[in-house]
Amino acid sequence: GWLPNGLIPLFTTLLIVNFAFNGTEMIGIxxxxxxxPEKNVPKAIHAAVWRLIIFFVGTIVVISSLLPYSDAGLNAGGHGGLSSSPFVTVFNLMGIPYAEDFIxxxxxxxxLSTxxxxxxxxxxxxxxxSAQNQLPRVFAKxxxxxxxxxxVWVTMIGGLPGLLSEQFGADVIFKNLMGVAAFTMVIVWMSICWSQFNFRRQWLRQGRSASxxxxxxxxxxxxxxxxxxxCTATGLSMAADPEMLSGFIGCLLFMATCYASYYWLYHNKT
Incomplete structure (x- = not known):
């Protein structure tokens, strides 16, 4: 049936869902x-939407049609890990060999793509x-x-701690890293929505038309x-998870530091 555990699990998983959709905003970058760009960017946007519908929504429809909800979790049947993935379960029921290796x-x-x-x-x-003088000029080289x-080198070196985290409390660290990544993307999408809203209003105020x-x-x-x-509701849901609360606080402190440093640099230059 629909929502067997009520509405709360739907909201508590929104942040993880947002993490999975992470990356579509790179079309703008x-x-x-x-x-x-007048031709290729709209083409890429439409292609991204259709791919998300087919591969994300379509996959969920197929799995939910074939499996009861109690058998679709990663810990279904008392087992954990990849072998109990709903994808593997569906492939095994269809008689497809080497399902786990395929997944x-x-x-x-x-x-690798991500x-x-x-x-x-x-x-x-x-x-x-760096080009806008908000980071040291060396990054513009x-x-x-x-x-x-x-x-590129700084980005690659910054990703190394993520690999090393597997040796030190992998479950907690991974969940917080995923929460931090998802939360920052929520902030990015909030700024995108806010910018788009203001842009269209200013465009029309200047006497131009949407056409x-x-x-x-x-x-x-x-x-x-x-x-x-x-996006606001999704970001706040991170604070409701005790295991993600530290990541939520860390994100807020980091954002506050960024704004404070920019404010300080801006006023010093002006």
């Missing part, structure tokens, strides 16, 4: 280096901040081919408003 291959491929896109986005952000070398825009947000202003509200 890549737009600055895209040839013919491992898919996960490794997805991890690491590659994360390295691209993080290094480009550091380069952009690029190679002959236009690659921000220093930013002049090469790509228009559908159902404006409902989409950015709902997006902002849902």
């Amino acid at each position: 890549a737009a600055g280096e895209t040839e013919n 491992r291959f898919v996960i490794i491929t997805a991890l 690491a590659n896109s994360g390295l691209y986005a993080a290094s480009r952000m550091m380069w952009a901040l 690029v190679s002959k081919s236009g690659v921000p070398v220093v930013a 002049e825009l090469k790509f228009r947000t559908p159902w404006f202003p409902l989409v950015p408003i709902l997006g902002f509200i849902c």
Whole structure:
């Protein structure tokens, strides 16, 4: 049946769901280096939406149609880990051999893709901040081919603690790392929704029309408003999980430090 454990589990998993959707905003980051962005960026946005519907929503529909909810968790049947994944369970029921090995291959491929896109986005952000004098100028250094070398190396070195965490309380550290990544993405999407809302209002106030825009947000202003509200609720859900509370507090302190340092640098320069 629908919602066998009520509405609360739906909200407590929103942050993890947001973590899984992490990365779609990189279309905007890549737009600055895209040839013919008026054509290719809307094309990429539409493709991303359809892929999310097919591979995320479609997968959930298939699994929930084939398995009872009690057998779809990672700890179903008293077992844990990859072998009890709902994907493996479905493949085994269909009689597909080497299901666990197949899922491992898919996960490794997805991890490599995620690491590659994360390295691209993080290094480009550091380069952009450096170019705007919000980070030391050394991060703006690029190679002959236009690659921000220093930013790439710093990003790669910064990812090493994530690999080492497996040896020191892997479950707690991983959950907090995932929560921190998801929370920061929630903040990013809140800023995207807020910026889109203000941008359209300013655009219309200047006497221009929405038809002049090469790509228009559908159902404006409902989409950015709902997006902002849902992201706010998702971010606050992190504070409701005792294991993620430390990560939530750490994120708030880090954001406060960033704003304070920017405020201090801005006023010193002016």
